[in-house]
Amino acid sequence: xxxGIVCPYSWDVPGGVQFHIRDLAEYFIRLGHEVSVxxxxxxxxxxxxxxxxxxxxxxxxxxxxxxxxxxxxxSAARVRRWLHDGAFDVVHIHEPTSPSLGLLTCWAAQGPIxxxxxxxxxxxxxxxxxxxxxxxxxxxxxARIAVSEYARRTLVEHLGGDxxxxxxxxxxxxxxxxxxxPEWQGDxxxxxxxxDEPRKGLPVLMKALPKILAARPQTRLLVAxxxxxxxxxxxxxxxxxxxxxxxxxxxxxxxxxxxxxVDLYVAPNTGGESFGIILVExxxxxxxxxxxxxxxxxxxxxxxxxxxxxxxxDADALAEAAVRLLADPARRGELSERGSMHVRRFDxxxxxxxxxxxxxxxxxxxxxxxxxxxxxxxxxFGLARx
Amino acid sequence: xxxxTATLIWILVALVAIGLYLSWTAGRLDRLHSRIDAARAALxxxxxxxxxxxxxLATSGVLDPAASIVLYEAAHAARQAEEEQREVAESELSQAxxxxxxxxxxxxxxxxxxxxxxxxxxxxxxxxxxxxxxxFHNDAVGAARRLREHRKVRWFHLAGHAPFPLAFExxxxxxxxxxxxxx
Numbered sequence: 182x183x184x185g186i187v188c189p190y191s192w193d194v195p196g197g198v199q200f201h202i203r204d205l206a207e208y209f210i211r212l213g214h215e216v217s218v219x220x221x222x223x224x225x226x227x228x229x230x231x232x233x234x235x236x237x238x239x240x241x242x243x244x245x246x247x248x249x250x251x252x253x254x255x256s257a258a259r260v261r262r263w264l265h266d267g268a269f270d271v272v273h274i275h276e277p278t279s280p281s282l283g284l285l286t287c288w289a290a291q292g293p294i295x296x297x298x299x300x301x302x303x304x305x306x307x308x309x310x311x312x313x314x315x316x317x318x319x320x321x322x323x324a325r326i327a328v329s330e331y332a333r334r335t336l337v338e339h340l341g342g343d344x345x346x347x348x349x350x351x352x353x354x355x356x357x358x359x360x361x362x363p364e365w366q367g368d369x370x371x372x373x374x375x376x377d378e379p380r381k382g383l384p385v386l387m388k389a390l391p392k393i394l395a396a397r398p399q400t401r402l403l404v405a406x407x408x409x410x411x412x413x414x415x416x417x418x419x420x421x422x423x424x425x426x427x428x429x430x431x432x433x434x435x436x437x438x439x440x441x442x443v444d445l446y447v448a449p450n451t452g453g454e455s456f457g458i459i460l461v462e463x464x465x466x467x468x469x470x471x472x473x474x475x476x477x478x479x480x481x482x483x484x485x486x487x488x489x490x491x492x493x494x495d496a497d498a499l500a501e502a503a504v505r506l507l508a509d510p511a512r513r514g515e516l517s518e519r520g521s522m523h524v525r526r527f528d529x530x531x532x533x534x535x536x537x538x539x540x541x542x543x544x545x546x547x548x549x550x551x552x553x554x555x556x557x558x559x560x561x562f563g564l565a566r567x
Numbered sequence: 568x569x570x571x572t573a574t575l576i577w578i579l580v581a582l583v584a585i586g587l588y589l590s591w592t593a594g595r596l597d598r599l600h601s602r603i604d605a606a607r608a609a610l611x612x613x614x615x616x617x618x619x620x621x622x623x624l625a626t627s628g629v630l631d632p633a634a635s636i637v638l639y640e641a642a643h644a645a646r647q648a649e650e651e652q653r654e655v656a657e658s659e660l661s662q663a664x665x666x667x668x669x670x671x672x673x674x675x676x677x678x679x680x681x682x683x684x685x686x687x688x689x690x691x692x693x694x695x696x697x698x699x700x701x702x703f704h705n706d707a708v709g710a711a712r713r714l715r716e717h718r719k720v721r722w723f724h725l726a727g728h729a730p731f732p733l734a735f736e737x738x739x740x741x742x743x744x745x746x747x748x749x750x
Contacts, residue, residue, distance in 0.1 A: 325706065
């Protein structure tokens with residue numbers, strides 16, 4: 182099958198959507214499909230052979246942070262050329278509502294279009310204003326995929342229509358096989374995420390830490406992620422600061438080893454999560470997980486069966502649960518085992534097959550994707566001769 | 568005199584603009600209708616596939632006689648159903664499949680039979696794809712209905728003679744033993 186995938190965000194910037202697309206493309210290529218990914222990228226970045234650059238993305242403030250997006254005449258022309266040259270059986274657009282390549286492709290293509298909705302942002306004012314334009318473009322999508330039941334619900338409420346739920350994929354084996362690092366073992370709590378992004382919840386964990394250390398002084402908190410380390414420990418009493426270790430940005434291999442090693446993985450995110458891929462990775466590595474009870478997290482953790490949940494933003498609840506779990510190796514073993522069972526449904530072998538099912542469902546009985554040639558006026562009035 | 572000409576020109580411009588807008592909307596509606604046709608064809612294909620695999624399994628002799636009869640009856644009825652009874656017949660096939668494949672052991676038994684692995688995989692795929700195809704179809708139907716209920720479409724009869732699209736409602740809950748791949 183000839184598959185075209187559209188990535189709305191810059192390929193040079195690491196991010197969940199980009200990784201998802203990379204893994205998906207490589208999975209399909211391994212199965213023998215022809216895949217082309219259209220993504221914004223600087224002209225001088227080295228790209229894998231299956232990625233086609235759509236030109237440089239422009240940093241624009243959007244959805245609360247600065248997003249690098251593609252729009253305008255040149256990008257639209259590149260999208261058209263890519264569609265024309267690719268002659269795809271199906272085009273898979275990610276994040277079609279972000280004003281970037283996804284929307285442009287929707288606008289320019291006809292034929293079987295599949296779209297994955299990753300985020301579940303509340304309807305913005307701009308979206309209401311652009312609603313009728315957006316609606317006309319979104320109507321072309323033959324199949325919608327939401328990454329979680331939560332994302333599906335927001336999609337249904339804001340845009341109408343329906344979607345199938347297919348979670349994001351993870352290479353479970355990669356995490357399960359990683360070698361634990363003894364330095365990171367023994368009463369360790371792990372946290373992975375941007376330090377200076379409050380939504381990732383490190384401040385909540387820092388608030389809970391004195392209580393955890395009061396009950397179990399030997400505990401260490403290991404933090405992997407970019408950001409200002411000094412600022413992060415500012416709220417902590419000086420004598421406790423040595424119990425926090427910052428590892429900075431870690432490679433994929435180190436991330437897997439990190440998750441294999443820690444005694445407890447804590448995800449204190451306070452919001453803005455539609456899926457929670459990091460939890461799936463932690464479960465794959467067999468780490469016992471303690472997470473805030475966001476809708477998306479509760480779903481990934483099977484409503485608390487595959488990992489414990491605490492009340493969102495409640496540092497005391499977090500401390501209480503963490504102390505209890507650290508003192509109870511049997512419970513941690515049980516969580517780890519249940520997590521490993523539960524996580525198999527997020528493996529690429531399952532997720533990829535489901536996405537392929539969607540492609541095959543929408544391509545049954547339709548022509549391939551083509552650039553949407555807008556009919557000329559003559560054709561509209563039935564005057565065209567051909 | 569000049570004022571009259573200017574007014575006439577403006578009216579003309581407005582009429583042309585309205586005409587273009589209506590023509591664009593008609594194009595949108597046309598695209599939606601062809602999307603529904605494609606989605607309906609895909610749904611038919613998936614339903615037919617499911618019924619065929621079920622019938623094949625029923626006549627294969629792998630299942631016990633009672634289960635075979637139940638499954639055969641339901642699959643046969645689903646394939647032969649008239650358009651009006653289709654939703655009911657397909658729902659009954661879903662129920663029969665759920666009853667027959669309620670236990671994981673039954674699925675195992677099918678897998679162990681010669682050629683059973685392929686049949687079980689095909690059935691798993693089919694019961695997974697029917698809900699997908701149905702959701703995509705009903706999503707297209709919903710989009711078309713929303714547009715068709717709009718004043719501009721009703722007043723100017725932009726939908727032409729195309730029948731009002733209907734959703735396909737059925738029970739498509741798959742048997743747990745087949746889809747619970749986590750176990």
